[in-house]
Amino acid sequence: MTSYRFRPHRRAVLQGATAAAALLAAPAIVRAQAGTIRLGTLTPLTGAGGSYGPSMRDAVALVVKDVNAAGGVGGQKIDLISEDDQTNPEAGVRAAHKLIDVDKVSAIIGTWASSVTTAVAPLCWESKTALFTVSGADSITALPHQGFIFRTQPNSQLQVHEASKFMLGEGGRKLAYIGPQTPFAQSSIDIMTAEAKKGGQGVDSLIYENNKTSYRSEVDKILQGNPDWLLLGGYTPDTIILLKDLYKAGYKGKMLGFAYAVNAKLLEALPKEVTEGIYTFEPSPAIGSAAHGHLLKMLGKSDVDPYTAQCYDHINLAVLAMAKAKATSGQAIHDSVRLISQGGGKEVSDAVTGLKAVAAGEKIDYSGASGPCDFLPSGDISGTKFRFDQVKDGKFVTKKIT
Amino acid sequence: MLGEFPQLLVNGLVAGILIAVPAIGFTTIYAVLRFPNFAVASHVTIGAFAGYAVNVYLGWPVALALVAAFLAAGVVGAVTDEWVLKPMRPHGALTAAIAAIALTVVLENMIRFGFGNDLRGYDLPIFRDWRFGPVRVGPQQLENAGLAVLIMALVFGFLAFTRAGKAMRAVADNPTLAAIKGIDPDRIGRSASFVGMGLAGVGGVLLGLDTSIDPLTGFRAVLTVFAAAVVGGLGSIPGAVVGALVVGIGEELSLLAVAPTYRSAIGFVAILVVLTLRPRGLLGERAY
Numbered sequence: 001m002t003s004y005r006f007r008p009h010r011r012a013v014l015q016g017a018t019a020a021a022a023l024l025a026a027p028a029i030v031r032a033q034a035g036t037i038r039l040g041t042l043t044p045l046t047g048a049g050g051s052y053g054p055s056m057r058d059a060v061a062l063v064v065k066d067v068n069a070a071g072g073v074g075g076q077k078i079d080l081i082s083e084d085d086q087t088n089p090e091a092g093v094r095a096a097h098k099l100i101d102v103d104k105v106s107a108i109i110g111t112w113a114s115s116v117t118t119a120v121a122p123l124c125w126e127s128k129t130a131l132f133t134v135s136g137a138d139s140i141t142a143l144p145h146q147g148f149i150f151r152t153q154p155n156s157q158l159q160v161h162e163a164s165k166f167m168l169g170e171g172g173r174k175l176a177y178i179g180p181q182t183p184f185a186q187s188s189i190d191i192m193t194a195e196a197k198k199g200g201q202g203v204d205s206l207i208y209e210n211n212k213t214s215y216r217s218e219v220d221k222i223l224q225g226n227p228d229w230l231l232l233g234g235y236t237p238d239t240i241i242l243l244k245d246l247y248k249a250g251y252k253g254k255m256l257g258f259a260y261a262v263n264a265k266l267l268e269a270l271p272k273e274v275t276e277g278i279y280t281f282e283p284s285p286a287i288g289s290a291a292h293g294h295l296l297k298m299l300g301k302s303d304v305d306p307y308t309a310q311c312y313d314h315i316n317l318a319v320l321a322m323a324k325a326k327a328t329s330g331q332a333i334h335d336s337v338r339l340i341s342q343g344g345g346k347e348v349s350d351a352v353t354g355l356k357a358v359a360a361g362e363k364i365d366y367s368g369a370s371g372p373c374d375f376l377p378s379g380d381i382s383g384t385k386f387r388f389d390q391v392k393d394g395k396f397v398t399k400k401i402t
Numbered sequence: 403m404l405g406e407f408p409q410l411l412v413n414g415l416v417a418g419i420l421i422a423v424p425a426i427g428f429t430t431i432y433a434v435l436r437f438p439n440f441a442v443a444s445h446v447t448i449g450a451f452a453g454y455a456v457n458v459y460l461g462w463p464v465a466l467a468l469v470a471a472f473l474a475a476g477v478v479g480a481v482t483d484e485w486v487l488k489p490m491r492p493h494g495a496l497t498a499a500i501a502a503i504a505l506t507v508v509l510e511n512m513i514r515f516g517f518g519n520d521l522r523g524y525d526l527p528i529f530r531d532w533r534f535g536p537v538r539v540g541p542q543q544l545e546n547a548g549l550a551v552l553i554m555a556l557v558f559g560f561l562a563f564t565r566a567g568k569a570m571r572a573v574a575d576n577p578t579l580a581a582i583k584g585i586d587p588d589r590i591g592r593s594a595s596f597v598g599m600g601l602a603g604v605g606g607v608l609l610g611l612d613t614s615i616d617p618l619t620g621f622r623a624v625l626t627v628f629a630a631a632v633v634g635g636l637g638s639i640p641g642a643v644v645g646a647l648v649v650g651i652g653e654e655l656s657l658l659a660v661a662p663t664y665r666s667a668i669g670f671v672a673i674l675v676v677l678t679l680r681p682r683g684l685l686g687e688r689a690y
Contacts, residue, residue: 047519181663208662211622213613216413217657220406237521241613248531248540269523269614 036079037072037328039064039318040099042120043110043311047087048235051265055299056110056134056311057082062298063315063351070352073322085111089119096120100127106322106330109314111135112307114183124148130333132314134307137183141379147334149379150317152310152370154283154386156184157191162386162402163231163256163281164195170254172229176204178222178242179233188233210238219245232257240269247274256281259306259389264396272394283370284387284401285309291316291349291369306370313368317341319351320366323358341366342374408537410654416543418630418650419550424605424623425630425642426557427598433574433637434594437495441482441502442602442627444509446620449475449603450610451513458525464611467524468549471607472600478509479599480592488591506621514617523614542612550608554643557601561639566593574637602627626653629669633676635683644684648672 041060043053064080072078081103085092092111099105100123107130111117114137121140124131125148133140134153141151167175175196177189189205196203204225208218219242222230230246232239232255239261246255259282267275283306286292295304295312318333320340325332340354345363348354357364366373371384389396424446431439452474453467462470482505490501531538561567572580573590581587606615609623626649634645653668660667676683 050519206662209665211618212665213609213619213622214413214417217410217654218662220409220413221657221662224406237614237616240521240523244528244613247528249538250530250533265520269521271528274528 036077037322038079038081038103038105039315040103040105040108041080041082041110041311042085042092042095042099042108042116043082044087044112044116045084047085047113048237049085049087049112051263052112052260052305052307053084053087053110055305055308056112059295059299059304059308059312060109060315063312063319066298067319067351067355070355073319073328073355074326076328078319081105085113085116085120087113087116089113089115092116093119093123096123100124100129105129106328107132107314107318107333109318110307110311114140118143121145121149124330127330128334129330130318130337132311132318134310138187139183145379147377147379148330150314150337150375151379152313152368152373152381153306154384155380157187158384159258159281159283159386160184160188160191160231161195164192166279166281166388166402167229167231167254167256168196168199168201170229172254173201174204174225174227175201175229175231176206176222176225176227177231177233178206178208178218179231180210180235180238181207182233185233188231192231208238210234212238213241215242215245216249218242219249219251223249223251228253230255232261235261236263236266240266243270243274243278255279258282259387262391267391267394267396275391275394278391279388279399280391280396281386281388282306284385285369286367286371286385287401289349289367289369290347291367294350295369304369309369313366313370313373316351316354316368317366317373320348320354320358320364323355338375340364342372405536406658407655410657411651412537412539414651414654415647416539416547416650417654418647419547420605420608421623421626421630421650422643422646423550423553423608424602424627425634425646426554426639427601427605428627429631429634429637429639429642430570430601431594431598432631433639434570435483435491435498435591437487437491437498437502438628438636439483439487439502439595439598440499440624440628441479441487441506441509442599443620443624444506444513445475445479445599445602446606446609446623446627447510447513447615447617448478448606448620449600450606450615450619451517452603453607454522454524454610454615458522461525464524464526464545464549464607468553468604468607471603475603475606476596476600479602480596482509483595483599484592510617510621517617519617521614521616524611526611540612546608546611553601553604557597557639560597566590570594570597625666625669626650629673633672633684635685638683638685641683641685648684 041057043056045053064078068077083095109132111133114135117133117135125145132150136153136156138155138157185207193203206222256279259280262280321333321336322328324340325336345365348364348366374382387401388399390399428442449471453471456462456470457467486505490498529541531540569585630646630649631642634641656668
């Protein structure tokens with residue numbers, strides 16, 4: 001009967017397995033307690049957003065370097081892990097899984113494309129990881145994110161509203177929208193129509209199929225209504241083809257495009273006579289603000305795109321929120337961002353100064369490089385500026401800031 | 403609404419003529435090797451980039467860019483067929499077709515590795531269109547269509563009058579009889595891959611001249627190319643031309659009735675209608 005004594009009971013096996021699992025997990029727990037705060041960037045280093053992602057990541061890394069040099073957050077150093085979302089939801093989800101499950105980051109910073117942010121967001125709120133994003137689609141903050149999404153980019157509704165006002169203000173008498181099938185195409189047309197209706201004007205619109213090699217017939221169709229202002233709703237690749245076809249068709253009216261589509265790459269790909277006079281618009285960084293100046297100095301540049309400015313704000317907000325909460329989890333960031341970003345107090349424009357003030361027990365109000373960074377309960381920001389540029393001789397010239 | 407008709411017809415005609423070139427390539431390979439070689443997608447792209455390289459980096463004119471595209475895509479097509487697709491063919495047409503899709507993904511990403519994801523445009527001036535009453539036509543469009551017609555004439559001449567062309571038609575018509583007559587099917591298979599993929603490459607340049615190119619240029623065109631070949635009758639070279647014109651004009655005229663977002667669906671609808679009513683295609687399967 002000796003064999004009976006050695007027969008493993010199911011309960012004993014379970015207990016043993018639990019103990020073993022705990023032992024295996026121990027180093028991670030020990031590591032997390034002992035040392036560092038882990039934060040992740042998930043920016044598009046390749047793909048359609050590839051021209052923005054690297055500098056977004058660099059801005060975050062430079063702030064982290066400064067914070068670590070100044071002693072970290074509550075004595076803990078920050079360990080920054082950077083991944084590439086490839087401007088692709090699938091790759092974005094893979095990278096987010098790695099950041100959340102393996103690296104155990106408290107916050108993910110910098111998702112750019114709306115499709116990527118939409119795909120990554122559920123992973124973040126399920127794991128109580130804060131998500132800072134620069135995506136514009138209206139639907140993002142309507143997700144059941146329980147307060148884990150912080151968006152510094154004005155949503156597309158606000159953007160198109162501003163664009164319509166600009167075109168009408170510049171004397172537009174017959175506006176038209178032409179763009180590919182996107183989540184914001186129809187809502188953009190509706191907003192434009194409502195805005196133009198106030199002056200008794202109608203709006204023509206055409207939604208085309210993405211990834212076509214020519215838009216000749218589409219151009220013929222939209223030009224039948226003789227518009228004097230076109231809002232270009234596409235991304236860079238299709239807008240290049242569209243602009244060529246508009247030029248060939250002899251369109252002489254004005255055009256306004258989103259700055260993320262009508263960008264330096266587009267100007268490079270097209271002859272000057274095709275792009276001359278096109279207007280572009282984007283949320284304007286808070287040019288002239290202390291945070292903007294500090295960011296430029298850090299980067300050693302004379303100009304910065306809005307997404308890099310927003311990422312600079314993201315990392316500052318995350319760091320100051322953790323300091324305020326005296327805790328480093330995603331939940332702590334979730335709870336404390338609004339305590340340091342709004343509601344009055346000492347105005348702060350960089351993390352190191354802010355950390356000192358928080359340590360001294362002062363109430364702070366962070367004002368960033370992209371704007372005042374005041375968040376609504378939905379996770380959207382309130383109040384932002386827009387910058388309108390015009391292409392002159394193959395270069396962007398600032399027309400006005402509203 | 404009918405006022406748009408002439409313009410859409412012209413646009414469709416030009417689009418169809420351009421698509422006909424890679425469609426001939428696709429159907430030639432099908433006629434000889436009896437499988438749908440979806441690797442045309444990447445070869446359209448390879449041709450487009452080869453043409454781009456000699457046009458922009460070396461400053462050669464369009465005619466030479468077409469020659470470079472033909473050679474580059476043709477050589478890659480013949481080599482990859484020999485190494486990758488030929489060993490698959492004994493396992494059936496479906497196996498070879500799936501291998502061709504895999505091959506196209508690999509080749510496309512090799513292009514991406516070398517040239518990156520950015521859009522590129524050929525080094526050509528852009529002109530305003532000419533207007534003839536209600537119809538406008540671009541000088542570049544006319545030049546492209548002229549070049550496409552010239553290339554098609556060369557292909558028909560090759561098949562009708564040269565020894566290699568006749569041998570190719572013989573294998574396509576009846577491989578067993580051709581083999582009995584002493585025609586080496588392997589050699590003909592290699593030349594079919596070379597010519598077919600070369601034409602796909604030429605098609606890439608023709609499509610890119612008027613627009614712009616990127617690693618997905620061929621992938622975007624492949625459905626229309628496939629639809630053209632099926633509509634005309636898989637394996638029939640005049641059929642590919644007819645099919646391309648039908649699909650090209652159909653896609654444009656569809657704008658009269660349906661929203662532009664559904665333009666690509668016309669290719670599918672054309673395949674569906676033809677396979678239902680006339681499964682062998684408009685001109686049947688005869689190669690020539």
